[in-house]
Amino acid sequence: MLVKNRKEQIYSEATKLFRDKGYSATSMRDLAQCLGIEAASLYSHIRSKEEILQQICFRMADEFFSRLNTIDREASVSEQLRESMIIHVGVITQDTAASAVFFNEWRHLGEESLAQFIEMRNRYEQHYIDIFQIGMDSGELKVKDPKFAMLSALSFLNWTHNWFKPNRKMNSREVGELLAERFLHGIVNK
Amino acid sequence: MLVKNRKEQIYSEATKLFRDKGYSATSMRDLAQCLGIEAASLYSHIRSKEEILQQICFRMADEFFSRLNTIDREASVSEQLRESMIIHVGVITQDTAASAVFFNEWRHLGEESLAQFIEMRNRYEQHYIDIFQIGMDSGELKVKDPKFAMLSALSFLNWTHNWFKPNRKMNSREVGELLAERFLHGIVNK
DNA sequence: CCTACCGATCGGTAGG
């Protein structure tokens, strides 16, 4: 493990604090104390509290996006869905603290960043809507409303950061495969 | 619709503010302004900011619990699961704003309330764990880890408050039935 | 329900 520079240390500690206490309830003095320095000293490394939140949120957004390109566009729609879900879980499990901040604290972004964030989220959600639209048209998937299907799929995955612990019984890919399989084929034996 | 008394008006406006801005970022002056009074005047109706959060969270918790008793204990395990999920969605859709606060802001409860809240949540989750345990033992459900199954089920339902709007295409029971059916039998046609 | 006000804390800056 490389030694993090101060800026990365700040982001890392802030991520944990924002997850545990929320963005608004975390003060710059809390953060400084975690690092053993004075609050004022933080400002030689970062410009503002909000800049930290921006970094956390947009790094996560970039992760979610960049992995989408690895999906095989030739595969069946249910296989594309399965792989999308596994990838999505993979991003979450890679950094559950940053994921928690990403999902819970994005609304505290400033006006400009907030608009950009929502625009990115819409584009990401469209990836799923497209898959469900194709699956609905071909009859491969039981879908009436592609947007509703997208929301149910993502909500199914977006709780993962709350309980996933690495080095447990399941690794990240196994969790993703299990969740995707359950979403595709249900929980009832037949 | 009955006219709410001032106390209920305060809870109602606070619920919307806590949902939109979060508990910590909502000031008593914000809340007072919504009601057209001074911040100090709030304290003739309520004792503290935290008391408001407690009311919102524990009212929701009580709703979730009281509905559990309506479930038919003689039904098959998958039918008990289906009905539990429909009921759960029903509680969420009945007040999506209070649900959002319940799910996102409970961690800002004080030490004592927080412990009580977590204890209640654990008991509620146990209801689902029991169902999945029985379904696993009988082979009726594809479950390896009842706790993991419980988490996947609740996470599937607990996003509902973010998008459900009453008087739309689907009513509350239809949404619950659709989600339960998808969780039980999956999205892939066979 | 109001005016007046409390001590504490907030994010952030100046200057070294």
Add this chain to the structure above:
DNA sequence: CCTACCGATCGGTAGG
């Protein structure tokens, strides 16, 4: 990275 400090705002109280 520190000391010293800023104006703004916080939850809440006293007294009417």
